Amino acid sequence: MRSVRVWARLLGLRNTVVEDVIVNGAGEGVEVVVRVRPGWRQRDRCGLCGRRAGRFDNGAGRRRWRALDLGTSFCWLEADAPRVSCRRHGVVVARVPWARHDSRFTRSFEEQAAWLAVNTSKTAVSELMRCSWRTVGQILERVANERRLKVDLLSGLKSIGIDEISHRRGQRYLTVVVDHHSGALVWAAPGRDRATVLAFFHALGEERCKQVESVSCDMAGWIASAVAERAP
Ligand SMILES: [Zn+2]
Structure with a gap:
């Protein structure tokens, strides 16, 4: 050779x-x-x-x-x-x-x-x-x-967790979404408010929102109300 x-x-x-x-x-x-x-x-x-x-x-x-x-x-x-x-x-x-x-x-x-x-x-x-x-x-x-x-991280989501994490010593926040089935982080965006959670459901789209069977989150109103509205 x-x-x-x-x-x-x-x-x-x-x-x-x-x-x-x-x-x-x-x-x-x-x-x-x-x-x-x-x-x-x-x-x-x-x-x-x-x-x-x-x-x-x-x-x-x-x-x-x-x-x-x-x-x-x-x-x-x-x-x-x-x-x-x-x-x-x-x-x-x-x-x-x-x-x-x-x-x-x-x-x-x-x-x-x-x-x-x-x-x-x-x-x-x-x-x-x-x-x-x-x-x-x-x-x-x-x-x-x-x-x-x-890879489409948002496909096939059935059981998800929504939470917030802080960075820069608690001065900035991210809203994160994990897939409980795979354990993977599938979505994250700056902010911790209702609009940020709604942006996730918007990215997920109406059809896929319907397929979500369970959502775990703390009872913070900004998450719970958005979930109740988009993925009942
Ligand atoms: Zn080209």
């Missing part, structure tokens, strides 16, 4: 051609730069919708994406980042198979950071992944947005 193929497999790259691998530095400071390009089927697609689009220009030239560390070494993917002209989205940076749009990290890096953020502490994620907590926050946003398009 040619060594570039081994690299593509090691790095878990799909629909991607590895052109070259460069190792810089020595000892502790080693970094591996993997030069790649999208496979021909993946080339010249809109970064937002993935449709085929005509090449517009070369964008800002070569770009790097941080990949998962290789042992103790930093690893980067490097490629051209041309812009295409999409019929729907105008001029945008072309999609690459190894990273989400507008990200400086590979998909596998982001998946790992997101898993750690759910399962460990804030400090553990940023120290282990060697990036700032702020960066982890941006990664979580991208991963969550992508999932949200695939």
